[in-house]
Amino acid sequence: MVLVTVELPPGATLEQAAHALGLAEDEVDTGYGLVPLDPARGLYALRVTEEAGRRVPPAAGPYADPTIEPYGPPS
Amino acid sequence: MRVLIQLRPSPDVIAAVAAPDVATTTADVTGGLPGVALDHSYVPVALPRPRPAAGGDPLSMHQPLDFSLAPEDASVLVRGEISDDEGAARAALLPAQSDVVAVYADPVIETSLTCGGSPPVGTWEDVARLLAVPALAAEGYDGAGVPLAICDTGINAAHVGQRLGRSCTVDGERSWNPGGVSGEPGRFAVDHGTMCAFDALIAAPAATLIDIPVLLSRRQGGSAMDGLLSDAVAAFAHLRTVLDAQPAGSRSLVVSNSWGSFSPLWDLAPGQPGNYSDNAAHPFNIIVGSLEQAGADILFAAGNCGSECKDRRCAFPARPIVGANSHPQVLSVAGVDTNGERVGYSSQGPGRLSDRKPDIAAYTHFAGSRAFGDTEPDSGTSAACPVAAGLVAAIRTRWPASRLSPSQLRTLLHRTADDRSTVGFDYDYGYGIADPAALIEALRKVSGSRE
Structure with a gap:
């Protein structure tokens, strides 16, 4: 899975985001949903399959979703 | 230099x-x-x-x-x-x-730099003394009413309370679990997040903890003790609702993050549009900036990839303060022991998104929460970050974001830090060790100038 972004009006739904990006429902992580990044810009993020991520417009991504780990105790 | x-x-x-x-x-x-x-x-x-x-x-x-x-x-x-x-x-x-x-x-030469396997240097009571906690409390800076989010592995409130010798408050309503993570706020197994909660409450004993176990994610690609950055994106979106739900005039939210990305292997290469480590346009770096702009104080550990004794997981060949840990709108926290010496594992700047990282240093490697055993220190910049977050939460008791923006508070922390060099900022300590007494005095002047 990768992250992609989309600009939509306030209150947008995951279905609207998938439609705007030309993605099918089974290409989208529905459990993750549509996450507002910057309400002032109407910018949202969603998780999609790597294949779907390759098809979205360049401005939408795809973006890396790296593993994050605790910074301690040092080993 | x-x-x-x-x-x-x-x-x-x-x-x-x-x-x-x-x-x-x-x-x-x-x-x-x-x-x-x-x-x-x-x-x-x-x-x-x-x-x-x-x-x-x-x-x-x-x-x-x-x-x-x-x-x-x-x-x-x-x-x-x-x-x-x-x-x-x-x-x-x-x-x-x-x-x-x-x-x-003219490199620093030392006989015994504090490293990962070193025994504790001092205790959490020493840290409380160094943070001038009685003076903070006397000025009304105790964190009362201030939400302090611990984004980590979850909090065990009973353990924190037992170690502190007093109860601690975890706000279940405003806490949040990533998808697939079960468990109740404040009732997670004693682990890294419990250490962070304990350390945050040293300077802000009356703060209200918000439990965000983002590192317990079990999404595809995750494991038992790590998460995915997409869950941190979702966590920060939740924290935005926590912030926006507060009255604008008294709004405050402190977010402590003792985690990061150790390796470029899970990332796209710097220069690629989807990269995280060096890319301000990555969705997580955007939401960090957006949440800070809305009034949240966001702190990140600088990391444990210091040149003298780096964590074995460190895989960035240079400039290990990456991604949001180096974001210009966060406070990036280096680690010093209770003698005021930088611990050898504390990552050094410059940062990747912003050169001037770390911002400040705070105490770590002391006997405190015992989250990892009776003789193990609270260590890593993982401990330094919540220690500093507690100080920020204490200040927010009387200075909500409407009176002092996160950017203004960061500037004050820079200006009042105990400089460890003679030229101001350096890549080991940032602007210096957080100095609560100097900060209190500076806030008195700010208050006086506004009356």
Whole structure:
């Protein structure tokens, strides 16, 4: 899975985001949903399959979703 | 950057420096060098010139040598400091100045740097004393009413309360679990997040904890003790709702993040549009900026990839303060022990999104929560970050974001930090060790200027 972004009006739904990006429902992580990044810009993020991520417009991504780990105790 | 500067002043000055019965000072040797803060407490040292035996190679040090302190041969060493921002360039240009022969690094030499396996240095009570917690409390800075989010592995409130000797408050309503993570706020297994909660409450004993176990994610690609950045994106979106639900005039939210990305393997390469480590346009870096702009104080651990004893997981070949840990709108926290010495594993700047990282240093490697066993310290910049977050939460008791923006508070923390160099910012300690007493005094002045 990768992250992609989309600009939509306030209150947008995951279905609207998938439609705007030309993605099918089974290409989208529905459990993750549509996450507002910057309400002032109407910018949202969603998780999609790597294949779907390759098809979205360049401005939408795809973006890396790296593993994050605790910074301690040092080993 | 501390440096030794080799000078060749006039022979009579060299003779005076070399003479054991003549007292000389740096001012006798040089009137000053551009961009160098000379250390006038350092007594100039005469440096003999190595000379090969007759017929030897004049450019080789690998042969029998004689050493001459004769004024026409010798030179003089003085000590100074160059700003980290321009260290390499200035060191290269200085030899163009008259009298300057060369500029050399003057690294810190220590006998016992605190590293990952070192025993605790002091206790959490020492940290409370160093943070001037009684003085903070006397001024009404105890964190009462301030939400303090611990984004980590979950909090065990019973353990925190037992170790602190008082109860702690976890706000279940405003806490949040990533998808697929079960467990109730404040009731997670004792682990890294419990240590962070304990350390945050040292300076802000009355703060309200918000439990965000983002590192317990079980999404595809995750494991038992790590998460995915996409869950942190979702967590920060939740925290935005926590912030926006508060009255605008009294709004505050402190977010402590003792985690990061150790390796570029899970990332796209720097320069690619989807990269995280070096890319301000990555969705997580955007939401960090957006949440800060809305009034949240966001703190990140600088990381445990310091040059002297880095964590074995560190895989970035250079500049290990990456992604949001180096975001210009967060406070990036380095670690010092209770003696005020940087711990050897604390990551050094410059940062990847913003050069001037870390911002400040805070205490770590002390006996505290016992989250990892009775004899194990609260360690890593993982502990330093919530220690600093607690200080920020304490200040927010009387200074909501509407009175003092997150940016203004960061600037005050920079200005009041106990500088560990002589030139202000450096890549080891940032602007210095967080200094609550100086911060209180600065806030008094801000308050007075607004009345």
